[in-house]
Amino acid sequence: MARPRKELSTVPLTPAMVNWAEALGDAIGRGMLRALNDGMPRLGSTSPSSTALTAGRRRGRPPKVMAGASLVSLDRRCTMEGCSREQRSKGLCSAHYQAERRRQISGSKSA
Ligand SMILES: [Zn+2]
Incomplete structure (x- = not known):
């Protein structure tokens, strides 16, 4: 990838977009990890009501x-x-x- 300009002349993919895509993928990966950590059931440490809330909560549109x-x-x-x-x-x-x-x-x- 020494001269991306020539190769990308037909493809509307700018280095900025590549950076953005990489950042997005990184953010998604980190978000998934965080969600997994947050979603881990910590039985005993949380009250039943809060546990039910976190268990029933779903991200995005149902x-x-x-x-x-x-x-x-x-x-x-x-x-x-x-x-x-x-x-x-x-x-x-x-x-x-x-x-x-x-x-x-x-x-x-x-x-
Ligand atoms: Zn009917």
């Missing part, structure tokens, strides 16, 4: 799919068996409500 699924309480779930979606109307989720409606419409037509 997974949306999981949060949405757990947010629907049992009495608000679709009454259709095996369906865990939130009910929209008449105790059914939007998908099952539409299916039910379609069945009723087609049933009244044919009957």
Whole structure:
């Protein structure tokens, strides 16, 4: 890497960016180490409440799919068996409500 200018002429990678990437990797590595050290369960030295807090705390945004699924309480779930979606109307989720409606419409037509 004696003359990076020639090699990097086609690649938009400046030495500053390389430095930044290296610094970022270093920071991430150190952050992981710190998180590991902080996350180590120190049973006995901490109170139960603080232990639960640290155990339940997660960095960053929580997974949306999981949060949405757990947010629907049992009495608000679709009454259709095996369906865990939130009910929209008449105790059914939007998908099952539409299916039910379609069945009723087609049933009244044919009957
Ligand atoms: Zn449903």
